[in-house]
Amino acid sequence: MNISELKSKHKPLKQMPYEPKELYRGYTDRTLYINLDTNDVKIKPVPAQMKEKFIGGKGYGLRLLWDGTRPDTKWNDNDNEIIIAPGPICGITQYAGAGKSLVVAISPTTDIVIDSNVGGFFGPFLKFSGFDALELQGKAKNDVIIVIDGTKNTVSIEEAPAEEIDSHILAEQLTEMYSDSTDPRDMKNVSVISAGHAAEHTMIGMLNFSWFDIKRKKCRLKQAGRGGIGTVFRNKKIKAVVVKSAGVTQDPNHVADMEAIKERGARFAREMKELDPHQCRMKQEGTAHLVNIMNDYNLLPTHNFKFGSHKDADNIHSRVWNSKFTQGMNDGCWIGCTMNCAKAVDNFVLKSGPYKGQSVIVDGPEYETAAGVGSNMGIFNADTIIELNFYCDTYGIDTISFGTMTAFAMECYEKGIITKEHTGGLELRFGNEDAALELIHQMGRGEGFGKIAGLGVRGMKKYFAEHYGADMGFMNDIGMENKGLEYSQYVSKESLAQQGGYAMTNKGPQHDEAWLIFMDMVNNHIPTFENKAEALHYFPMFRTWFGLMGLCKLPWNDVEPENNAQTDEPAKVPEHVDNYVTIYNAVTGSNINKQEMIRQSERVYNFQRTFNIRRGYGLRKHDAQPYRAAGPVTVEEYKSLEEFYDKKMKEDIGVDPAGKTVDEKVAITRKYRENRYEQLLDAVYERRGWTKNGVPKIDYMKKIGMDLPEVIEILSKHQ
Amino acid sequence: MGKITVNGHEIDWNDNMTVRNVLDRMKYSFRMLVIKVNGTIVKREDWETFPVPEGADVKVIHLMSGG
Numbered sequence: 206m207n208i209s210e211l212k213s214k215h216k217p218l219k220q221m222p223y224e225p226k227e228l229y230r231g232y233t234d235r236t237l238y239i240n241l242d243t244n245d246v247k248i249k250p251v252p253a254q255m256k257e258k259f260i261g262g263k264g265y266g267l268r269l270l271w272d273g274t275r276p277d278t279k280w281n282d283n284d285n286e287i288i289i290a291p292g293p294i295c296g297i298t299q300y301a302g303a304g305k306s307l308v309v310a311i312s313p314t315t316d317i318v319i320d321s322n323v324g325g326f327f328g329p330f331l332k333f334s335g336f337d338a339l340e341l342q343g344k345a346k347n348d349v350i351i352v353i354d355g356t357k358n359t360v361s362i363e364e365a366p367a368e369e370i371d372s373h374i375l376a377e378q379l380t381e382m383y384s385d386s387t388d389p390r391d392m393k394n395v396s397v398i399s400a401g402h403a404a405e406h407t408m409i410g411m412l413n414f415s416w417f418d419i420k421r422k423k424c425r426l427k428q429a430g431r432g433g434i435g436t437v438f439r440n441k442k443i444k445a446v447v448v449k450s451a452g453v454t455q456d457p458n459h460v461a462d463m464e465a466i467k468e469r470g471a472r473f474a475r476e477m478k479e480l481d482p483h484q485c486r487m488k489q490e491g492t493a494h495l496v497n498i499m500n501d502y503n504l505l506p507t508h509n510f511k512f513g514s515h516k517d518a519d520n521i522h523s524r525v526w527n528s529k530f531t532q533g534m535n536d537g538c539w540i541g542c543t544m545n546c547a548k549a550v551d552n553f554v555l556k557s558g559p560y561k562g563q564s565v566i567v568d569g570p571e572y573e574t575a576a577g578v579g580s581n582m583g584i585f586n587a588d589t590i591i592e593l594n595f596y597c598d599t600y601g602i603d604t605i606s607f608g609t610m611t612a613f614a615m616e617c618y619e620k621g622i623i624t625k626e627h628t629g630g631l632e633l634r635f636g637n638e639d640a641a642l643e644l645i646h647q648m649g650r651g652e653g654f655g656k657i658a659g660l661g662v663r664g665m666k667k668y669f670a671e672h673y674g675a676d677m678g679f680m681n682d683i684g685m686e687n688k689g690l691e692y693s694q695y696v697s698k699e700s701l702a703q704q705g706g707y708a709m710t711n712k713g714p715q716h717d718e719a720w721l722i723f724m725d726m727v728n729n730h731i732p733t734f735e736n737k738a739e740a741l742h743y744f745p746m747f748r749t750w751f752g753l754m755g756l757c758k759l760p761w762n763d764v765e766p767e768n769n770a771q772t773d774e775p776a777k778v779p780e781h782v783d784n785y786v787t788i789y790n791a792v793t794g795s796n797i798n799k800q801e802m803i804r805q806s807e808r809v810y811n812f813q814r815t816f817n818i819r820r821g822y823g824l825r826k827h828d829a830q831p832y833r834a835a836g837p838v839t840v841e842e843y844k845s846l847e848e849f850y851d852k853k854m855k856e857d858i859g860v861d862p863a864g865k866t867v868d869e870k871v872a873i874t875r876k877y878r879e880n881r882y883e884q885l886l887d888a889v890y891e892r893r894g895w896t897k898n899g900v901p902k903i904d905y906m907k908k909i910g911m912d913l914p915e916v917i918e919i920l921s922k923h924q
Numbered sequence: 925m926g927k928i929t930v931n932g933h934e935i936d937w938n939d940n941m942t943v944r945n946v947l948d949r950m951k952y953s954f955r956m957l958v959i960k961v962n963g964t965i966v967k968r969e970d971w972e973t974f975p976v977p978e979g980a981d982v983k984v985i986h987l988m989s990g991g
Contacts, residue, residue: 485956729933765956771965775985
C-alpha cells in the first residue's frame with residue numbers, strides 16, 4: 206500500500222486549530238493536553254509556581270502526572286498519562302546534546318513514576334510548534350495517530366488502521382506522509398514517536414523518537430527505553446504521535462544572550478575535535494567504547510551479572526564496533542551536536558524474524574545494548590547483538606530490560622527452575638543465540654514463553670513461584686531488579702557507592718542518577734560512608750538537572766577539558782558545569798549559580814520521592830537490592846574470584862578464611878556486605894535530609910523550597 | 925620483594941618499573957587518566973619511561989565516565 210492509500214484509510218476524529226506562540230527565553234509557558242477517551246484537546250497555561258519549582262522537562266512531567274492521576278492509578282487505567290516534555294534549553298543548536306525530551310508515566314513494571322530521557326527531533330519540534338509539554342491521557346477505541354502540525358497550527362487525532370506497527374517501517378511511512386515533499390530538506394522537519402508489536406505483548410515496551418538523517422535519507426531512531434512507557438502507549442492504542450515543524454532557525458528559543466551560548470559551544474567543539482580522539486572516541490564509537498574497558502575492570506556483566514569479564518569479550522571489543530559503525534557521518538541525534546555519538550550500522554542484512562533477508566539500518570549498539578543483549582546473555586557474536594538491537598528497537602522493547610530479563614531466565618533454565626517444558630522447547634542456555642532470537646520474536650508475536658518473559662524479572666519471579674513452585678528466596682537473590690525495574694549493565698558488587706547509585710534511585714536501577722564505580726572502587730576517592738553519601742547526594746542531583754533542561758548527559762564528562770585534572774574536583778568537570786550554568790542563564794535570562802542549579806534538582810528529586818510515597822512506595826524497604834548486586838550469591842561466583850574474596854575477608858572483615866568451606870565464606874561475606882549497605886542507607890538518607898525510613902523531612906522540604914501543601918500532606922504521615 | 929601502593933592497594937614492585945608497567949599490571953585500560961607518582965603528575969607522553977621507585981605512592985585517577 207502506498208502512502209496516499211494508507212492516508213486514505215484515516216478517519217478524522219478531531220482537528221483543533223490553535224494560536225501559534227513563539228518561544229521566549231526557552232519557554233512557551235503552555236502545554237498541550239489530549240484526552241483519547243473524549244478526543245478533548247486543550248491548551249493549558251503553565252502556572253508561575255510550576256515554572257519556578259519544576260523548571261521544565263521531567264519536572265513538568267511529574268507535576269502534570271501528579272495532578273492528572275490518583276494515588277492508586279494503575280498503568281493501564283485510562284487516567285494514566287504519558288507526558289513528553291523537553292526543557293528550556295532543549296532546541297538550541299549551538300551547544301552539544303541539547304535535543305532531549307523527558308517522558309514520564311506510571312510504569313507497568315514498577316507501579317511508580319518512570320522517567321526516560323530520549324534524543325531525536327520530537328522535543329525541539331514540539332517546542333517550536335508552541336508547547337513546553339505534551340500530556341496524553343485516556344485510551345482510544347481503535348489505533349490512532351496524533352498529529353501536531355506546527356506549520357499550520359493544528360492538532361488532530363485520526364484513526365489510522367493501515368500503517369505498520371513496527372517502528373522502522375512506521376517512522377518512514379509517517380515521515381513521508383506528513384512531509385511537504387520527499388525532498389530530504391522537508392522530510393527532516395517531521396519527527397515520529399512510535400513503539401512496536403512487542404510493546405503490545407510485554408511490560409517492557411519503549412518509545413522510539415525519530416529524526417530524518419539527510420545524508421542517509423533514512424529515519425533514525427532514539428529510544429525512551431526504561432520502564433515500559435511503550436507498553437502504556439500501545440495500551441492507549443496510540444500508533445504514533447507526529448510533530449511537524451516549519452524548520453529550525455538560528456534562535457528559535459529566543460534566548461537572552463546568544464553570544465554566550467556560542468562561545469561555550471565553540472569551546473566544547475574544540476574539545477571534541479582535539480581531545481575526543483585521545484579520550485573516549487565518542488565520535489567514532491559512541492558509548493560502545495566502554496565494552497572492553499568494563500571487561501578489563503571486571504565490570505562487564507556476563508551470565509546474569511554472575512561475573513564481570515569473559516574470555517570471549519574481545520569479540521565485542523570497541524574496535525569491532527568501530528569497524529561495524531559507518532564512519533564519517535553526521536551522527537548527532539539533534540542538530541548542532543558536535544559529540545556525534547549516535548552511531549549506526551548501515552546495510553545490515555537480517556538473518557531471522559519477519560524481516561529476514563532485508564537490509565536495514567540499525568541505530569547502535571550502545572554500550573548498554575552490547576552488554577545487555579550480548580555479554581549478560583553470554584552472547585559474544587557482534588552480528589547477533591546487532592540483530593537483537595534491531596528487533597528490540599523495531600518491536601518497541603527496551604534493550605536493557607530485555608537483556609537483564611533474558612539473562613535471568615537463562616540462569617533459571619540452567620539451574621533447572623524452568624525447563625524446556627515451561628519454555629515451549631526453547632533451550633535458554635547462556636550463549637544460545639537462536640533461542641534469544643526466537644524469544645524476541647515470540648515477544649513480537651505475543652506467543653509462548655515470550656509472553657511470560659515479557660512480564661519482566663519481577664513478573665517472572667512471581668510467575669515461576671506460583672506456577673512452578675520455584676524458590677522465591679533464590680530468585681530474589683539473582684533476579685536483577687529493584688522496584689520492579691531491571692538493572693542496567695554494570696557489575697556493582699565491588700562498589701558500595703554504586704550499589705546505592707542503583708538501588709536508591711527514584712525510578713529503579715538505571716545508571717543515569719549516579720555512576721560512581723571508578724571514584725569508589727578504582728580511585729578509592731570516597732572511602733568513608735560520609736564520602737559516599739556526599740557523592741550519592743551531589744551526583745544524582747546534578748544529573749537530575751539534565752532532565753529538567755532537555756540536555757544530554759554525555760557531553761558533560763565523556764570528553765573533558767585538558768586541564769580538568771588540575772581542578773579542585775575533577776570528577777565534577779567544573780568547566781563543563783560552568784558551561785551549563787552559563788547556558789541556562791543565557792537562555793532564560795536568569796542569574797543562577799552552581800549551588801542554585803543543585804537546588805533546582807533537589808526540589809524535583811524530592812517531589813518525585815514524595816510521589817512514590819504517595820503511591821505507597823518510596824520507603825527504605827523499596828531501596829533494598831538483590832544480593833547479586835552486592836556480592837557472590839553462589840559458590841560458583843565465589844570460587845571464580847576465591848583469592849580476591851578471601852583477601853577481602855581477611856582485610857575488610859577481619860576473619861581468617863583458612864579452614865572454612867566456600868559455603869561458609871559466602872555466608873560470612875554476605876552478612877558483612879548486607880550490613881554495609883544498611884549503613885550506607887543511613888548515611889545517604891541523613892545527607893539527603895530524609896528520615897531513617899527514607900522519607901524527606903518536612904524541615905528539609907521547607908529549606909529547599911518544596912513545601913507545597915500537597916507534598917507536606919503526604920510527608921507528614923511518615924515523619 | 926619491594927612494594928608500591930596504587931590507589932591505596934599494595935602491589936609488588938620490580939626493578940626498572942615504569943608507569944606503563946603499573947597500568948598493565950593493574951589492567952587499567954581506561955584512557956581518561958591522571959597519574960601521580962609521589963604527588964608529581966606524570967604527563968601522558970612520559971608514561972612509557974617514567975620510573976616508579978620502590979615504596980612509591982601511585983595515584984591513577986580515572987576521570988569518571990560511563991552511564
